[in-house]
Amino acid sequence: MAKTFEIRWHGRGGQGTVTAAKVLADACLSGGRYVQAFPEYGPERAGAPLRAYNRISDHVIRMYCPVLHPHVISIADATLIDGVNVTDGAQDDTIFLVNTSKDPEKIREKLNAKPGQKVFTIDASKIAMDCIGRPLPNASMLGAISKATGIIDMDTLLENVKKSFGKKFAQKIIDGNLEATKRGYEEVKEG
Amino acid sequence: MKEPLWKRLPAGSVILEAGSAAKFKTGSWRSMRPKWIEENCIQCLFCWIYCPDMSVTVKDGKRGAFNFDYCKGCGICALECPGKKGNKAIVMEEEGN
Amino acid sequence: MGKIFAVTGNEAVAEALRQINPDVCAAYPITPATDLMQRFSGFISDGKVDTEMVLVESEHSAMSACIGAAAAGGRVATATSSQGLALMWEMLFIAAGDRLPIVMPVVNRALSAPLNIHGDHSDSMGARDSGWIQLYSETAQEAYDNAIQAFRIAEHLDIRLPAMVCMDGFIVSHSIERVEYLEDADVKNFVGKYKQVNPLLDLDNPKSYGPLILTDLYHEYKRAQHEVMTKVKNVVLEVAADFEKMTGRKYGLFETYRLEDAEIAIVILSSAAGTTKDIIDEYRDKGIKAGLLKPRMFRPFPFEEVADALKHLKAIAVLDRADSFGGYGPLFSEICGAVMSMNKKPPMINKIYGLGGRDYMPNQAEKVLDELVEIANTGKVNIIKEYIGVRE
Numbered sequence: 215m216a217k218t219f220e221i222r223w224h225g226r227g228g229q230g231t232v233t234a235a236k237v238l239a240d241a242c243l244s245g246g247r248y249v250q251a252f253p254e255y256g257p258e259r260a261g262a263p264l265r266a267y268n269r270i271s272d273h274v275i276r277m278y279c280p281v282l283h284p285h286v287i288s289i290a291d292a293t294l295i296d297g298v299n300v301t302d303g304a305q306d307d308t309i310f311l312v313n314t315s316k317d318p319e320k321i322r323e324k325l326n327a328k329p330g331q332k333v334f335t336i337d338a339s340k341i342a343m344d345c346i347g348r349p350l351p352n353a354s355m356l357g358a359i360s361k362a363t364g365i366i367d368m369d370t371l372l373e374n375v376k377k378s379f380g381k382k383f384a385q386k387i388i389d390g391n392l393e394a395t396k397r398g399y400e401e402v403k404e405g
Numbered sequence: 406m407k408e409p410l411w412k413r414l415p416a417g418s419v420i421l422e423a424g425s426a427a428k429f430k431t432g433s434w435r436s437m438r439p440k441w442i443e444e445n446c447i448q449c450l451f452c453w454i455y456c457p458d459m460s461v462t463v464k465d466g467k468r469g470a471f472n473f474d475y476c477k478g479c480g481i482c483a484l485e486c487p488g489k490k491g492n493k494a495i496v497m498e499e500e501g502n
Numbered sequence: 503m504g505k506i507f508a509v510t511g512n513e514a515v516a517e518a519l520r521q522i523n524p525d526v527c528a529a530y531p532i533t534p535a536t537d538l539m540q541r542f543s544g545f546i547s548d549g550k551v552d553t554e555m556v557l558v559e560s561e562h563s564a565m566s567a568c569i570g571a572a573a574a575g576g577r578v579a580t581a582t583s584s585q586g587l588a589l590m591w592e593m594l595f596i597a598a599g600d601r602l603p604i605v606m607p608v609v610n611r612a613l614s615a616p617l618n619i620h621g622d623h624s625d626s627m628g629a630r631d632s633g634w635i636q637l638y639s640e641t642a643q644e645a646y647d648n649a650i651q652a653f654r655i656a657e658h659l660d661i662r663l664p665a666m667v668c669m670d671g672f673i674v675s676h677s678i679e680r681v682e683y684l685e686d687a688d689v690k691n692f693v694g695k696y697k698q699v700n701p702l703l704d705l706d707n708p709k710s711y712g713p714l715i716l717t718d719l720y721h722e723y724k725r726a727q728h729e730v731m732t733k734v735k736n737v738v739l740e741v742a743a744d745f746e747k748m749t750g751r752k753y754g755l756f757e758t759y760r761l762e763d764a765e766i767a768i769v770i771l772s773s774a775a776g777t778t779k780d781i782i783d784e785y786r787d788k789g790i791k792a793g794l795l796k797p798r799m800f801r802p803f804p805f806e807e808v809a810d811a812l813k814h815l816k817a818i819a820v821l822d823r824a825d826s827f828g829g830y831g832p833l834f835s836e837i838c839g840a841v842m843s844m845n846k847k848p849p850m851i852n853k854i855y856g857l858g859g860r861d862y863m864p865n866q867a868e869k870v871l872d873e874l875v876e877i878a879n880t881g882k883v884n885i886i887k888e889y890i891g892v893r894e
Contacts, residue, residue, distance in 0.1 A: 235678075236508075236678050239508045239678045239679075240508040240678070242508075243506055243507070243508050243680060246506075247680075248679070248680045249508050249678065249679060249680050250677060250678065250679050251508070251677065251678035251679075252672075252673075252676065252677035252678065253676075255619075255620070255672050255676065255859075275679065275680075275776075276776030276777065276779050276780050277776060277777050277780050277864075278670075278673050278674075278677075278773040278774065278776050278777050278862070279777055279861045279862060279863050279864065280861055282863075282864070410719075410722050411722035411723070411725040411726045411729075412726065412729075414719065414722055414723060414726055415700075416601045416662060416699075416726070416730075417599065417600040417601030417602070417662070417700075417711070418599065418600070418711075418712070418713055418715055418723050419600070419601075419700045419709055419710070419711055420709055420710040420711075420713050421700065421707075421709050422709070423707070423708035423709065423710075424708075
């Protein structure tokens with residue numbers, strides 16, 4: 215693994231993007247790793263575009279500023295591609311993960327991705343509607359990240375999704391999120 | 406050698422002795438002194454209530470002689486005293502007479 | 503040894519308070535400290551601590567209630583930020599003057615106006631003269647460790663002074679990172695049983711707090727307060743040594759990073775020190791001898807030790823996340839005080855950065871280091887105090 219593995223999340227207030235970053239940080243603690251998860255705090259309202267970040271490293275993480283050159287750019291809402299500079303700071307081999315029903319090839323075109331950059335898509339909102347009845351894409355985004363990056367294995371991730379949602383929600387919602395996480399892993403497409 | 410004063414002060418300016426205000430005698434400030442005329446006193450204890458220090462002594466619910474250690478001669482007791490039939494039970498006199 | 507968690511700075515300090523289980527907390531919510539006390543009051547509601555929580559109508563009242571509870575003989579804590587700390591201001595001096603060992607996490611946040619909820623050090627720097635001990639934390643781990651040590655330091659019978667434990671609002675308070683918690687029993691044992699000194703609730707020995715003391719003795723009381731501050735340093739080091747024995751984590755009056763053989767150095771507080779360390783590594787890789795000094799104890803300020811650590815440098819930049827308008831940044835002023843004792847004084851510059859939560863980015867540290875290289879070569883300083891990271 216590179217010195218520090220860095221992820222930037224693009225989402226909208228209320229979609230659970232910040233929660234996703236937190237769950238991922240929690241899950242990545244396994245194996246003695248160091249983690250960071252933090253949103254860019256602003257005057258957030260439901261629907262407002264927001265960014266959140268993860269850093270994951272085998273060494274102590276000292277950097278406290280936003281991630282500038284992410285290894286992964288995870289976009290929880292494809293409509294953000296039009297309004298926000300989501301490719302800002304992307305490296306030549308950055309991995310894009312986009313929540314959309316469109317094909318990864320189309321998204322690759324839209325992002326104007328370089329040959330070395332990988333583009334993954336996942337219809338996370340649909341999975342969320344199927345599994346929990348609300349368009350909260352975060353669980354299946356996490357599953358897709360697990361598949362696309364290998365940064366975290368599914369067993370550990372599922373355990374942490376369960377733990378994190380278990381604090382606040384009923385069993386039905388927890389089960390729905392676990393199912394969504396699994397489907398995110400299985401249904402993510404590369405293009 | 407004696408320690409400097411600031412080293413001998415209790416930490417945090419806490420006053421460790423209860424009721425130490427009694428040591429602070431204001432009697433020397435007086436230029437006028439109250440005189441108690443017992444036959445005009447109706448034992449209303451207004452003087453005890455109004456005295457800003459503690460110079461009116463009370464025993465068994467009745468006032469006794471002034472404790473002049475704490476009397477600054479302010480005259481509040483004499484002013485507030487209702488007296489009996491128009492005659493004050495406390496009057497102020499010049500100190501030293 | 504303890505367990506590893508991914509938690510925010512606020513969560514970590516709330517956990518420290520749970521483990522310490524103070525007798526009384528009086529608090530009023532203010533972003534970004536709200537979350538800390540909210541979590542702690544959750545522990546009270548869940549019966550995990552038996553702290554008496556006093557919900558008051560302002561921070562002024564919060565500190566007043568803390569003072570009363572501490573004078574009564576309780577182990578007392580609260581937390582605040584920004585305007586809340588500003589509103590406590592007059593009571594801070596009373597807590598210190600009465601020598602009440604209240605521990606207060608300060609989640610650093612900018613002061614109005616304009617209204618801003620993000621992290622800078624304007625709030626705690628405004629309270630630097632109040633007589634409180636101040637410890638600054640770079641990470642959530644440091645905030646947790648400092649909070650635990652702060653109780654031992656504040657309550658030490660040689661000093662008995664209130665202590666603030668500062669961490670950067672949002673940057674640390676709301677970021678999730680890896681933190682190692684100690685076992686409850688170890689924290690309890692480390693902090694020890696609270697020793698009362700002159701408690702008001704000792705009804706057999708009544709006493710008074712807060713008397714009127716005028717020209718006759720006020721000056722002497724302040725002389726004594728100055729003296730007790732000079733003893734804090736040793737207590738902080740003694741507590742840090744015990745803490746290291748228990749945890750292996752080393753704390754001092756300040757931290758140095760690659761400073762011993764450095765020619766240029768950045769002096770900086772709290773979370774921005776972490777980012778700076780990464781950039782110093784990059785400059786070292788380029789063959790530039792850069793180092794860092796991060797004060798942990800800002801009050802009392804360890805002038806002699808800091809001077810000794812900085813004496814070999816060819817140029818120093820002090821970065822302040824607070825301004826003293828019309829003066830130099832507060833940290834710069836202290837470093838000047840330390841440097842004053844040196845025979846050969848290194849040239850110094852003062853940069854004001856990151857106000858109102860403006861991100862402190864790697865390129866800011868790079869620019870400062872580049873300027874230091876230039877100053878070290880020429881010995882010339884162009885502008886002493888300057889804002890950096892200002893939008894064009």
